[in-house]
Amino acid sequence: MAALSPPPSALPGPAAAHSRPDPPRLAPSLALRPAAASRRVPHCGLAVSARLYSSGPSSGANGSVGDPSPWGGEELQHGLPPPPRAAVGAPVFVTLPVDAVAPGGRVARRKAMAASFMALAAAGVEGVAVEVWWGIVERDAPGAYDWAGYVDLVSLARRHGLKLRVIMAFHQFGSGPGDPCWIPLPRWVLEEMEINPDLSFSDRFGRRSREYISLGCDNVPILKGRTPIQAYSDFMRNFRDTFQDFLGIIITEVQIGMGPAGELRYPSCPSEKLARPNSLPELGEFQCYDKYMLASINACAQNVGMSAWGSGGPLGAGNLFQNPEGTHFFKNDGSWNTAYGQFFLEWYSGLLLLHGERLCMAADAIFWGTGVKILAKVGGIHWHYGTNSHPSELTAGYYNTLTRDGYLPIARLFSRYRMTLCCACFDLRDAEMGQVNPESSPEGVLRQLVYAARMCNLPLTGENSVTRLDDESLNQVVKSSKLYKDSLYGHSLSFNFVRMNKNLFDRHNWTRFTRFVRQMSDGRTFQAKLDIGARESYFHSVSASEEIGRARIF
Incomplete structure (x- = not known):
């Protein structure tokens, strides 16, 4: 593996040349957590x-x-x-191409990558984000890690003064071997799936998804004697040990993959379809028919004395493109709102939360004291937000309906482990999505996620859902960011542009993008000018409306 020297600030002095003392560490249960930021009354x-x-x-x-x-x-x-304090903007990261590190473990198009890094740094970008693919690093055998390509990327980022956000990608990418950006799970994991197909999620029709290992077997030693959680933990631990001198200095953020596309959700709909938010809306399929998930729901049904409820997912869920009102389960007065529906949806979403907590606990223990921020992502499932039952959210594992907040429990989970919430939809507008599906509301989903983040005092990272560089999309990102960003009240926001491609460097696109980066990085973007008496002050527009009743905004 290529060697990488630590940055000057990390080089040991003469006395420490042969030993590197571990940073002081508190037991997680005794760790001091930052208190929630108190709201300030504007000074007049x-x-x-x-x-x-x-x-x-x-x-x-x-x-x-x-x-x-x-x-x-x-x-x-x-x-x-x-x-x-002085206004602070929202730093911008740019996600690198999926194949930034090729399947062979080397940086793809290295000269072009170096030139891109130089341009991004000149534009004022804070850093770059890159998926660290499980299927590339540990591709050949359990415990055989090849970090060479990512070592090279860290070297490039360091050379150009960029920070690095690393995404632990425990999922596959692409639709299959014919996809030019196809990145499967490690070869030895796929071999285990061939032997035991129930390691894959399954829907009621027996269709299996290999995007991510079924969370029903989180604690079952099905990977050459290791459980999936142990395999993910070993991967993160080896990453930490390999890059320990750069954590908190160049590698400042680590995002933990928790499901398909790295998001905490079920593969209710193929990720390549979710990447096209203006495609026909799918209800999605409940992913609870592999033997491990069936064993779990059967045990829960036995515990509540309703064994008939433990045979699988709900009946009457319709087909993928059916109108929810034409289904027995999802219609407004459907069985989702019955005792059975509540039992099933609490079990289904609860198992997803449990999976998230296992990974949060592992990441918290592994990266404790390294100085990196830990992130986790929630999917932006918005296709049926205007209905009572929100079917596409339910099948993805978010028990979010007209009468129940399904995102607040996730935000509380992340808050317990001092994590940052990452979510998409920052660039999508209801007016645009409504042309395809009137029940779609990406802005509604985003408002609810922002509310949950602010309620739990969570830092937030926003993302775009579609790679576009037109003025309308970029202006929508700024508008969406203002829902959360408040420099006076200490809320931390960053934005991750997904993703870098050759069109980004087109002259007109580049001009718009650099203007967007400057706008996001300027704290004044997130302030409204208030006139209180004879004195001028600046406050975030949303917070100002909460704090000051009749202030004149101009």
């Missing part, structure tokens, strides 16, 4: 006085003692509080 330039009933003069850190009061105390004139 008024001096505040308080009468202190004391026998002698006193002073505070930011006050002065005035004339004695008639009541024998002292009047304390408090000085003005410090002004709000």
Whole structure:
């Protein structure tokens, strides 16, 4: 494997040339977690006085003692509080092509990649994001890791002053061997799937998905004596040990893949179809028919004394392109809203949450003390958001309906492990999607995810769903970012543009993109100008409406 020297700040001194002490570490249960940011009342330039009933003069850190009061105390004139901190924008990352590291484990088109890095750095981009493919690094045998291509990428990023967001990609990419960007799971995993097909998700028709190993066997030693969670953990641990001198310096963020397309969800619909958000809306299929998932639901049904509920997914779920109102389960007054529907959907979504928690626990333990931020992604499933039952979200594992918030439990899970929430749909508009499907609402899904993130004080990373560089799409990203971003209140936002291709560097596209990067990086983009009395202050438009009733915005 190619050698990579650590950055100057990571080079050991003479006394530490032969040993590198581990950073101090608290037990996870005793770790101090940042308190939720308190909301500040906008300062309106008024001096505040308080009468202190004391026998002698006193002073505070930011006050002065005035004339004695008639009541024998002292009047304390408090000085003005410090002004709000400088506005902070939303740094922009750019996702590299899927085949940035080719299946052979080497950087593809290295000279072009280096030139692209130079251009991105000059444009003010914070860094690049890259999928670290399980099917490339550990492709030949369990525990045989080949990081050479990614070592080279770290070297390029370091040379051009870019940070690196690494995505642990435990899923396949592409529709099959004929796809020019086909990246399957490791060869030895596919061999195990041939021997035991139930390692793959299955729908009611017996159609199997190999995008991701069934989470029904998370803790079953089906991978040459290891469980899938152990295999994912070993992969992350080896990554940490290989790149330890660059974590928190060049590699600043690690996103944990938790399902198809790296998202915490079921493969209810092929990911290549989800990548086309304006395609015909599919209800999706419940992925609960492999033997491990069936064993789980059967055990849960036995526990509640309803063994008849443990035979699989719900009946009457219709076909993929059927109108939800034509199905027994998904229609507005369908069985999704019955005792059985509640049982099934709580089990189905609960198993997904449990899978997410297992990976959160593993990542938290492995990357503790390294200085990297940990991210996890939620899918932007918006096709039936305007219905009561939200069928395409239910089949993906999000128990989100008209009467139930399915994203808040996920946000709370991520919050417990100090993670950053990543979600797409930042570039999509209801007006555009509604032309294909009137029930679609990407803006509604995004608003709900933003609300969950703010409720749980989660940092947020946004993404575009379609690789477009027209003004409407980029302006929509800025508009969507303003739903969350608030430099005064400490909410941390970044944006990941998906993904780099040759069209990005077209002269007109590049001009629009560099303007977009400057706009996102400028904290003033996320402030509204308020006139309060005779004094001007800047506050985020959404927060200002919450804090100040009748302020004049202009």
